[in-house]
Amino acid sequence: MYNKFILENGITVVMEKIPYVKSVSIGFWIEAGSRYETVKNNGVSHFIEHMLFKGSKKRNAKEIAESIDSIGGQLNAFTGKECTCYYAKVLDNHLPIAIDVLGDMILNPKFQEEEIEKEKTVVMEEINMYEDSPEEIAHDLLAEALFNRHSLSYPILGKENTLKSFNKSIIMDYYNRFYVPDNIVVSIAGNFDIDTTLDLLTSYFKDWGLRHGKNEEFQKPEINQTLKGRYKDTEQLHLCIGMQGIPQGEDKLYPLLILNNIFGGSMSSRLFQSIREERGLAYSVYSYPTLYKDIGTFNIYVGLNPNQLENVSNIIIKEIEGIKEKKNITREEIYKSKEQLKGNYILGLESTSSRMSAMGKNQLLLNKVYTQREILQKIDSVKCEDIIYMADLVFNKEKINIAYVGKINDNKKVNDIIKKTYFRS
Known part of the structure; x- marks a missing residue:
C-alpha cells in the first residue's frame, strides 16, 4: 500500500x-x-x-x-x-x-x-x-x-x-x-x-518556495514510414524495425505486453525460436515496446550476417502475418505469457529499488500509482481478442520504420531488400 x-x-x-x-x-x-x-x-x-x-x-x-x-x-x-x-x-x-x-x-x-x-x-x-x-x-x-x-x-x-x-x-x-x-x-x-x-x-524543503517552471505544450509526433542506414565497420548488420504503439497509462498496455512476450520478448517467443533456435540465423533477436506520454512504439531488433538479411526479414514478416492475418495465438501461449508477466512483476517487487522506480515514474508521468492487485487484475483480465486488437494496431505496414547499421558498401541492394520485404503493399 x-x-x-x-x-x-x-x-x-x-x-x-x-x-x-x-x-x-x-x-x-x-x-x-x-x-x-x-x-x-x-x-x-x-x-x-x-x-x-x-x-x-x-x-x-x-x-x-x-x-x-x-x-x-x-x-x-x-x-x-x-x-x-x-x-x-x-x-x-x-x-x-x-x-x-x-x-x-x-x-x-x-x-x-x-x-x-x-x-x-x-x-x-x-x-x-x-x-x-x-x-x-x-x-x-x-x-x-x-x-x-x-x-x-x-x-x-x-x-x-x-x-x-x-x-x-x-x-x-x-x-x-x-x-x-x-x-x-x-x-x-x-x-x-x-x-x-x-x-x-x-x-x-521548507525554504524552497512554490515555483512554477516549464510550461510545455507538446506536439504529438506523426509516425509514417522511413528508412535510415549508417555505415560502420562491423561484422554484423544491426537491424531495427519500429512501428506505432500506445502511450503510457493506457489499459491496452497489458495486451501489448502479452503480445510482446508471445512475439519476441522472451527466449520462448516465436521470433527467438524461429530465427535463433530453429535456424541459427542470429545470436540476438528480440522485440520490445516503448511508451511516452502521448505516443508509443513497438520495436524489433536483430543482429545478423548481412548475407542473411532477406532470409531473416522474410521470417519476421511471416511471424507478423501469422499473428495479424491468421490470428493463430493459442490459449497456451496466452496463459504462459500472462504467468511470465506476473512472475517478472512479482519478483521485481522484492527489490526496494524496483518499487521506488515504479512509484516515482508512474506518479511523475501519469499522476497515478497502481496497486499490485490492480496490475495483476489487469494482466489476468486480458482476452485473446484484446491481443488480436493490439496486433492489428501495431503490425501496420504503413507505419513500419527501418534503421540499420553495418559495413554495407551497397546501400541500394540493402534498401531494395528492405523495401521489397517490409514496405510492400
Missing part, C-alpha cells in the same frame, strides 16, 4: 513502507529529459545530471560520493527521454543521510565553469563509448526514423556540437525551468517511518 503527500511548496511524495526489509530506496524524479530540449541545447538534461555530482554548496564531488559510500549505500542517476532520476539505496537507519545528500545535490548545485569544462570531456568520452556500440546506434537511428525531427528523436547524450556550446548560462536557464518543486516527485520504498520521514522532507 502506498501513501501520497504534497508538500506546501508543491513537491509530490509517494511512499511505500515495507517493514520486513532492512533497506530503503529513495529517488528524486524530475520531469526533464531530451524530449524537453531543442536542437541547440540537446543533451543538457543529461549534462545537468552529471553536474549535480560535481559539487554543491555543502559538498564537493568527493564528499558527495563519500557520504553514501561511507555508509555502504549506492548513489546514482539516469536521464531518459521524459525524466531524470537521482536515487540512493541505503540501510534503513541511514535514510536521513540519503535525503540530505540528494536534496543538497538538487537544491544547491554549484555549476562551476571549471567543472563544466572538465565534464564536457567526460560526457564526450561517454558519447565515444556509445559510438563503439552499433546496436545502440541502431536504436537511436530508429528513433530518428520514427519521430523525424520531433524532439523524441534527439539522442539523450546530445551531440558533440551542442555539448561544446554548453556554458553556465545555458545550464542555469534549463535548470531554473525544470528543477522546480511542482515538477518533482520524491519516491521512497523500504523500511522507514512514514510520519518521521515526511516531517524530515517538509523541514528540509
Whole structure:
C-alpha cells in the first residue's frame, strides 16, 4: 500500500513502507529529459545530471560520493527521454543521510565553469563509448526514423556540437525551468517511518518556495514510414524495425505486453525460436515496446550476417502475418505469457529499488500509482481478442520504420531488400 503527500511548496511524495526489509530506496524524479530540449541545447538534461555530482554548496564531488559510500549505500542517476532520476539505496537507519545528500545535490548545485569544462570531456568520452556500440546506434537511428525531427528523436547524450556550446548560462536557464518543486516527485520504498520521514522532507524543503517552471505544450509526433542506414565497420548488420504503439497509462498496455512476450520478448517467443533456435540465423533477436506520454512504439531488433538479411526479414514478416492475418495465438501461449508477466512483476517487487522506480515514474508521468492487485487484475483480465486488437494496431505496414547499421558498401541492394520485404503493399 502506498501513501501520497504534497508538500506546501508543491513537491509530490509517494511512499511505500515495507517493514520486513532492512533497506530503503529513495529517488528524486524530475520531469526533464531530451524530449524537453531543442536542437541547440540537446543533451543538457543529461549534462545537468552529471553536474549535480560535481559539487554543491555543502559538498564537493568527493564528499558527495563519500557520504553514501561511507555508509555502504549506492548513489546514482539516469536521464531518459521524459525524466531524470537521482536515487540512493541505503540501510534503513541511514535514510536521513540519503535525503540530505540528494536534496543538497538538487537544491544547491554549484555549476562551476571549471567543472563544466572538465565534464564536457567526460560526457564526450561517454558519447565515444556509445559510438563503439552499433546496436545502440541502431536504436537511436530508429528513433530518428520514427519521430523525424520531433524532439523524441534527439539522442539523450546530445551531440558533440551542442555539448561544446554548453556554458553556465545555458545550464542555469534549463535548470531554473525544470528543477522546480511542482515538477518533482520524491519516491521512497523500504523500511522507514512514514510520519518521521515526511516531517524530515517538509523541514528540509521548507525554504524552497512554490515555483512554477516549464510550461510545455507538446506536439504529438506523426509516425509514417522511413528508412535510415549508417555505415560502420562491423561484422554484423544491426537491424531495427519500429512501428506505432500506445502511450503510457493506457489499459491496452497489458495486451501489448502479452503480445510482446508471445512475439519476441522472451527466449520462448516465436521470433527467438524461429530465427535463433530453429535456424541459427542470429545470436540476438528480440522485440520490445516503448511508451511516452502521448505516443508509443513497438520495436524489433536483430543482429545478423548481412548475407542473411532477406532470409531473416522474410521470417519476421511471416511471424507478423501469422499473428495479424491468421490470428493463430493459442490459449497456451496466452496463459504462459500472462504467468511470465506476473512472475517478472512479482519478483521485481522484492527489490526496494524496483518499487521506488515504479512509484516515482508512474506518479511523475501519469499522476497515478497502481496497486499490485490492480496490475495483476489487469494482466489476468486480458482476452485473446484484446491481443488480436493490439496486433492489428501495431503490425501496420504503413507505419513500419527501418534503421540499420553495418559495413554495407551497397546501400541500394540493402534498401531494395528492405523495401521489397517490409514496405510492400
